[in-house]
């Protein structure tokens with residue numbers, strides 16, 4: 001038995017591949033960015049071939065940097081940007097259209113019409129989700145309605161649908177396996193999270209032929225073998241999960257009430273809720289955290305569409321600084337108690353507002369507002385939004401984490417982490433390994449391959465690098481947060 005696994009992390013802006021050892025240490029990695037396409041207002045697409053090539057080249061890079069041949073690996077785990085929707089020809093493997101990305105808003109009207117027809121409660125009670133363009137169902141319906149002949153060919157069984165995991169599995173196995181895992185399926189709005197199967201009524205609601213759908217497997221399972229043509233040796237694909245669920249696993253949040261928040265381009269807070277799904281009264285999402293040995297574990301999720309993307313906008317749009325890391329020193333320069341709020345509703349507001357038409361704003365400007373205050377407001381917005389989610393989770397499950405585990409590119413910012421601890425009034429733990437998403441995929445593959453006996457063994461590998469403890473007086477915290485809520489109410493288009 002070898003001592004290494006390859007984890008593929010196919011993200012929204014880049015693909016990464018990391019070689020992990022049995023202790024969950026990253027041995028070497030490869031990464032490749034690819035183009036984002038914005039063909040119309042609110043549309044976001046990826047070229048499927050760009051996704052595929054970036055995955056292959058990052059895997060090859062990782063192996064080369066590790067000085068390993070594929071034959072020296074035990075297997076592969078896959079984690080991926082979720083909801084992003086692809087459609088391809090089963091005979092040729094050619095895609096019929098670019099991937100419609102999770103951020104794409106082209107199906108707002110479709111969602112609105114279904115909402116007005118009263119379908120949201122039924123959808124929520126089966127999928128744990130809401131009627132929003134975010135999820136795959138209306139994206140797939142759009143493809144079937146807008147590509148000539150697609151619906152007819154889909155009905156004849158000639159086409160295959162997949163989220164990015166399924167597309168990669170199909171390609172890596174040369175079309176031998178058409179499968180997804182329960183976490184990815186749970187983001188399509190077509191999957192019944194109680195029955196753990198595709199839901200016929202939902203398929204009828206969105207007019208999706210069942211012949212398109214992949215088989216749903218456990219997150220730690222047999223997903224076929226990577227063909228030797230790709231990496232030089234045949235390798236089993238043994239673990240698959242959507243990237244936010246994979247991060248929950250990489251952060252070893254295995255007991256109810258444990259949670260993590262990932263601060264990358266967007267922010268995703270997920271709390272483990274155990275083996276029974278609880279539905280949110282506050283428009284949060286219920287989702288499959290992982291499914292092992294046929295048994296699903298559920299989670300509650302708050303999704304914020306814009307987190308690090310604000311930092312990118314401040315850097316590239318407003319040109320306030322050259323490097324994201326500079327935001328830490330800039331924010332530290334602000335006078336305390338400044339009252340600038342930046343509401344980053346660039347593409348609408350996600351949880352808990354789900355207001356796709358809201359747009360961003362900077363409020364509370366005074367004559368002495370400078371770059372530092374605007375930058376700080378951009379960082380603080382991420383913390384205020386996390387507090388919005390925390391408040392909803394407290395109400396929904398009375399089990400929000402007493403300690404929040406964090407990861408993602410933004411968490412290297414100490415000022416931000418301190419403000420987060422202050423705003424949430426909980427300890428914020430930053431782990432040693434920040435590549436928790438890829439690590440989660442490696443753990444899932446490792447479980448299947450017998451590297452780990454159980455989740456308990458994996459939890460023992462988690463290590464804290466630094467804990468941020470709340471220091472802000474309660475009165476200051478509450479006053480700041482009141483200001484945020486007021487700012488949000490100014491940009492909302494729905495009550």
Ligand SMILES: Nc1ncnc2c1ncn2[C@@H]1O[C@H](COP(=O)(O)OP(=O)(O)O)[C@@H](O)[C@H]1O
Nearest residue numbers: 013264265308309311312324325408409410413
């Ligand atoms: N020191 C920092 N302070 C604040 N934001 C940062 C810092 N470093 C990186 N970022 C932001 O983090 C994001 C990158 O995080 P990453 O987890 O790589 O994102 P993704 O996986 O979504 O592409 C970018 O939006 C970047 O602007």
Ligand SMILES: O=P(O)(O)OC[C@H](O)CO
Nearest residue numbers: 011012081082102264265
């Ligand atoms: O690729 P990321 O890290 O931006 O994650 C995207 C999420 O999976 C969308 O639901």
